[in-house]
Amino acid sequence: MLKDCLENVRLRKPLVHNITNYVTVNDVANVLLACGASPIMSDDPEEVEEITSICGGLCINIGTLNQQTIPSMFLAGKTSNKLGHKVVLDPVGAGASKLRTDTAVKLMDEIRFDAIRGNISEIKTLALGSGRTKGVDADVADAVTEDSLDEAVAFVKAFAQKAGSIIIVTGAIDLVSDGGKCYVIRNGRAEMGRITGTGCQLSALITAYLAANPENALEAAAAAVCAMGLAGELGWQSMQPSDGNTAYRSRIIDAIYHMDGETLERGAKYETR
Amino acid sequence: MLKDCLENVRLRKPLVHNITNYVTVNDVANVLLACGASPIMSDDPEEVEEITSICGGLCINIGTLNQQTIPSMFLAGKTSNKLGHKVVLDPVGAGASKLRTDTAVKLMDEIRFDAIRGNISEIKTLALGSGRTKGVDADVADAVTEDSLDEAVAFVKAFAQKAGSIIIVTGAIDLVSDGGKCYVIRNGRAEMGRITGTGCQLSALITAYLAANPENALEAAAAAVCAMGLAGELGWQSMQPSDGNTAYRSRIIDAIYHMDGETLERGAKYETR
């Protein structure tokens, strides 16, 4: 039940450690507070192990990675693995530079991620690039549409099996798979792509949902994806004529703030394959 | 008169140097502009002494401290002390990591802070940890409520005396003391805790109020605390049904923007002990 997943976040109020980019960090903090979780941002190598140890989950986002924060990603990730915390990777821009691709691949090699979320291009880059996941056929279309859906589902399942992580590909249609089952989710609106950071926010939200639903990871990840898409739909309903992408950004987070389990259960549009 | 404190900020337009975290920095800049002050953010060791010298106040916030910005905090703090500028410390997360606790305590040892603002847990950490302030009984409750108020007031007074700074503990009830008098402030709303950065914003606001009211520091700090809480109340009044924590965040800053001295004087809810 997606409803339970949402309610567990509000009940258990997980503390989420974010090593994230400075572009969307404020929205990430506010969306975590909106869903009922709490954020901590910390990226100095000297403290990240200690900070992550008091949290329930860790979200590593490489959006503005640099020489100072990359070592922190590895330190925090390994500590979280040791402690059995939930760890999520958002490989922002993997494929756009060697540094991003190599860092994401190396993170996957050295850290066990409970979930990895990106767009199809980023996830394909990881599938092609990772030693551990070599052999996955990443020759899928560059957008998940009804036409390319079958091959995209097959790709995501295969990559999830190889990687040993829940793989989440977001776009016009969202896919969430642990290698066995695949959720095909059709919430959301195209206008969300005109806002910076909805992907970063979702990765943080997934971390909170996983941390609050450890026994039920796949459904929790799917619930977070449905919640974000549904917030995009609900937020759109309150748009005023002069509102544009920044008003929409706020309205989406505010819809997360008001969303209850019934609303999510009723509004979620998904099938499983 | 709290009214004069607010009006002096609008009149004197202090320039406030912020060495602050990247999570809430945009809101900090906007709240300073809203109250009538001007912000400068700068954290490179090579320029912070020069930047702080052209300002009226300095706000040091350790929310995302790192090896590059910690030296800047000491350099800027010492320069501000030499120049007689107002200096405020926001020890975000003191107690959550050794790096944060040690940095905050060392800052207190080497820099004379006009005011230090944190939640009760952060301030207790400083009271326990600081050499200079050793001996203060920090065995108070972890929340300032009507029940724990007497002991909390006594603790804040004692710590303010030892530290030689105005100590500001914010929470359901806010306390502001210079060691002699203690303002007990009951403005604000619980929902402010669901927004990232209201504490950071308040610390910057306090810096602006101190810089614009150098002759009247304790009342200026109390006025800033009342103004922030009152803005939380006024901002709440304009909330629409679909508004959540991000809309509320904007509405609070906007209430600071519109607040005049009369409104603050009339809306402030405090007693002194």
Place this chain on the structure above:
Amino acid sequence: MLKDCLENVRLRKPLVHNITNYVTVNDVANVLLACGASPIMSDDPEEVEEITSICGGLCINIGTLNQQTIPSMFLAGKTSNKLGHKVVLDPVGAGASKLRTDTAVKLMDEIRFDAIRGNISEIKTLALGSGRTKGVDADVADAVTEDSLDEAVAFVKAFAQKAGSIIIVTGAIDLVSDGGKCYVIRNGRAEMGRITGTGCQLSALITAYLAANPENALEAAAAAVCAMGLAGELGWQSMQPSDGNTAYRSRIIDAIYHMDGETLERGAKYETR
């Protein structure tokens, strides 16, 4: 035609690389999305050359420059020059510290900027400080008003000729010159100065406009300046009584989001000298 300049941005959707400050970076990303462009933020020396090579334009903003990002500015700028990409400089705070002045001047010496945008004080600092531009009379008033307009236009033209860049001075009246013609623009509202980052946003917008209109640089820069000022006017029209500087900030970006070529053409207030 300003109209064409705007429409080319929506048509060509330039990808803009930003090495920018962490104060206003989220607004910069959202304004780029609002105008129809796409943002990438990246400031690590190891990847900036690669990142900038996949973009159409580069915006260097020194608002929170530091020892890690300064080398990235030079690397990315030189790569962009080699590739013939449009490069814009926003010398935030030039004159406020030696580090800022020296960095901005050195950037001008080593990188060919298509445009440089600042307030009159920042631009005067560059004119005085730069070896390559020595000899320009920067003895103009510290604000561009109707009274000082003639000398300001002469200064901006002279500096643009020496620097070999389009020079954009923004304030109550905005000036945009390539050394020959000078646009004198009277869009905008004074209240925009109470928001952090409208200047940073404009510099990014100029980069997008230049990248999408390479054959028509001067008019493209003027179109971006008119668009930002007009957005300030249109955003103001939708202000509610409780709205302050943060609501206004969002409304301006949202006005950029909705602006079409006709609206810009009709609303732009400029003359050329």
